[in-house]
Amino acid sequence: MHQRSSVSELAEQLRRDLDRYSPGGKLPSSRELVERFRVSPVTVSRALAQLAAEGLVVTRPGAGAFRARPRATQSPAGDTSWQEVALSADGAAELVPRTVDASGVTVSLAAPPPGVLEFNGGYLHPSLQPERAMAAALARAGRRPGAWARPPLEGLPELREWFARGIGGGVTAAEVLIAAGGQSALATALRALAQPGAPVLVESPTYPGMLALARAAGLRPVPVPVDPDGVRPELLADAFRASGARVFVCQPLFQNPTGAVLAPDRRAEVLRIAREAGAFVIEDDFVRRLVHADAGPLPRPLAADDPDGVVVHVGSLTKATSPSFRVCALAARGPVLERLRAIQVVDTFFVPRPLQEAALELVGSPAWPRHLRALSAELQARRDAMTAALALHLPEPALPHIPSGGYHLWLRLPDGTEESALTAAALRAGVALTPGRPYFSAEPPAAHLRLSFAAVAGTGEIAEGVRRLRAACDEVSGSQQARRH
Secondary structure (H helix, E strand, O other), X not given: OOOOOOHHHHHHHHHHHHHHOOOOOEOOXXXXXXXXXXXXXXXXXXXXXXXXXXXXXXXXXXXXXXXXXXXXXXXXXXXXXXXXHHHHHHOOOOOOOOOOOXXXXXXXXXXXXXXXXXXXXXXXXXXXXOHHHHHHXXXXXXXXXXXOOXXXXXXXXXXXXXXXXXXXXXXXXXXXXXXXXXXXXXHHHHHHHOOOOOEEEEEEOOOHHHHHHHHHOOOEEEXXXXXXXXXXXXXXXXXXXXHOOOEEEEOOOOOOOOOOOOOHHHHHHHHHHHHHOXXXXXXEOOOHHHEOOOOOOOOOOHHHHOXXXXXXXXXXXXXXXXXXXXXXXXXXXXXXXXXXXXXXXXXXXXXXXXXXXXXXXXXXXXXXXXXXXXXXXXXXXXXXXXXXXXXXXXXXXXXXXXXXXXXXXXXXXXXXXXXXXXXXXXXXXXXXXXXXXXXXXXXXOOOEEEEEOOOOOXXXXXXXXXXXXXXXXXXXXXXXXXXXX
């Protein structure tokens, strides 16, 4: 076996060899396995742990690994059909039935099949993640005194202070809670600010995960259209009047999926409209640290210009680090902060202290600004590579806005294009896409695609992915013409 054989390959080899041993029989020692397969002791340890987790092997410290004895005969399957009645009856009396639909979220979370290029990813490719800096931060955090002790329920004071300085506008550490990622913080905010059955204003189009959260809480999303300058204030005011909503969820910076930035003259207008409606604005500031190198100075968070407590701010480290680095700030002013805190404590107690300590170590290290600078340059290069490839190979879809931050492009497809057919054809061609339909809470005005340029290995895969997408478009176009004739 090659020196670089993976854990899974070694586990599979050992799985095939198990028949040589009787139940309870001893497997070769770790040293023998290292020499036989020419792998590291860590690889052997992980492969044996995988087999132990599958119930095929039993490991005994100091004694070695043994083939597990056969399991007892499996019990016959039960009858769970009664749950259909129980689960459907559960929401019969609700004004707005709660629906938990994760499909819009799993599109960007699920790993594509081998050989398929990931244009649907919602996170950075491992080559863009600060893996060494995170590993070093985690190691240093583990050596901190009390690293495994219970943290303050609101979060470590130093980490709250760091997030507060980043928000600006006089926001203090006392007005910041540490949450386990943006999705968790959004869920807390929606539960705190809107009762089941209530309307909640959302941008249109918007992040499917937020729509899923709202519906799971029994809320009714009401769309407010977005243009290249962000949400349209006059339509926002109309929506507040028509719906009676007391919450508006928005992404003022590099909005998902359009990439729009809320224009300077609209920022104060949005806050004024919400204040007059007696409503909160949930600001999802999710990609501030994914700014492109050519963006210029960024506008401050809305929360920095809001002394009256209209804005509940959500800002996460996850997008700029790793999907597993789930550390986030939830900031608010006034009595609502105590409600947010109470809900978060009831739901999750607190964010694990080692992760908070690691976050402090990471953002306080010289590696952090270096990472952000390198990421900024790489995201710009990838964005430019994707726009150039689209212009060369796939000019038919409209690209109304080229963002200067974030990790994706938002394409409007030609009239008559079937999103589902194109997504399926693209997968057959070897590229995974995100269709536009889940981004709309009501009927979409046209077919769209969101193309991520951050989850692939580099600009070469971006060019290859666009070529595959060209082939998929040609296949769909040919099928449509054949049906017409």
